[in-house]
Amino acid sequence: MLTIAVDDILPVHMADALTGEAPFWDAARGTLWWIDIQGQRLLGFEPASGRTSMHRLPLMPGFVVTFGHHGLVLGLEDGIYAVDPATGVGERLFAVEEDLPANRLNDGKTDPAGRLWFGSMDKTGNGAPVGALYSLTPDGVLHRHRSEIRIPNAIAFSPCGRTFYFSDSRSQLVEAFDYDVTSGSFSNGRPFAIFTGDEHPDGACTDADGGVWIAVVNGSRIERRRPDGTVDLVVELPVSRPTMPMLGGRDGRTLFVTSQRRFLGTRVLKQETLAGQLLATRVPSGNRR
Template identity: 35%
Template sequence: MSEVRRVLDADAKLGEGVLWDAAREVVWFVDIKRHRLWHYDPATGSNSFSEAPGQIGWAIPAEGGALLCGLQNGLYTFDPSGNQFQKLADVPGEPAANRLNDACTDPWGRVWFGSMDDSENKASGRFYVFDRGDIRPAGPSGIKITNGPAISHSGDRIYFTDTTGQKIMVADLSSSGVGEARPFADTGALFPDAFPDGPVVDAEDHIWTGLYLGGKVARFTPDGKLDIAIDIPARDVTKMAFGGEDFKTAYVTSATKNMEPADMEKYPAAGSLFAFEAPVAGFAQTRAKLG
């Protein structure tokens, strides 16, 4: 495993949703609070951001070349060639004060995502699945800050994160649906001052999570035991993704929205996109099926 390096100074207020686009060989991530959808090309170092029409929680490559994006007021498609966002669907029953926060795809091309109270005060967040145009509740509800979900390499498990509750849950998953969520890891017992943020699963079916206020990413075994923790030069670490030709380059997003000037002096690289060579590989994410 190599040293953690800063690959892009994004000055992100709330960097999130990092993901490797294998077809384009670029990294996508968002800055939720600045309404930015970033792309970064590791081969050339080129990068740019597009202005989203609202707070954008995630962007996932979809079949046909578009990205499927979760914004505060629903799902959008984004055309990278035309740099255009287009509203696709509302999320039925979502409170106006909520926003969408994190997402992933499963092996069948369904998109799993969560919502949360934008003020982070009410437990109004829950999880959903977007299944070829149909959006329905699926997974835990009554959560202040949802993160994930994340899908196992084998596709038989789905992980849900309750960030303020400092816990990760797991449920059985199949092509026909999702089972009841059960406890997986109590991150508060291991990192009492940190909060589990975005999760991702590697090719060995271990789950990694960013640790907000913890300055680390942590890896857990399939039975919920802490395996390793890696220091990141940012206090508020949000999410990790595996990328590169061999899926062994880990990309990590970070945030600055809750940091004071003294915190920024201690973590001057906060808000950046980081990378390191991981001890294990990840795997390619399925493209979202829009219809």
């Protein structure tokens, strides 16, 4: 098993995010987009120039991705919104859970057919299992796949498109499913990664070799797991609450990691000076999904 030491991790965008999340590599713009959920910000980092950007948002975001002909979109509390990197958030494209004002969207990725998969969750902090798992076609057909979810996370797809990964983080379990790209259905759920103690899985991404990169909250690390679930690489981090990894950069071999300041007391924040910043390191595998 390989280990990337904490000394090899560098901060690349200092933004003091309360909950930095959802890093997304926008190859067309050469930009790593990410969000600050409670801070209600869309953040951008351009590795080639080092330039950063920030847009204030009217609601809490849950993810940022490109979605078919809609281009760059944000999942906000009540739906999917267009976003222009020059001017910020635009019109709402699709409403989601308008009748549940105590919920917000969380974690979103597109599948190989271009569907947008995302979850919803309680935003009040009481941890109630009121969320759901959805998919949305580019022409606006919304499907609800699961209910009674607490914190939807680890949405990712294998490079071949035949495996779907998902976690309700409070379960401490990442599941793997057989996935039908044509129909957008999944089946045969099985344990892929199980965490114990205070550790929980958060966001995930996959690489071209089928490896699954998982952020371990309260674990100060990113794990890369083979398709059979065994760990073959660990990235040690200077933060205890990493939230999501994303592979990007010109050759797909830069690992970006978002993290959280929220829930850390004053004493811990003095020790974890990079909590809430965008971190990066070089890794042996690349080309994310």
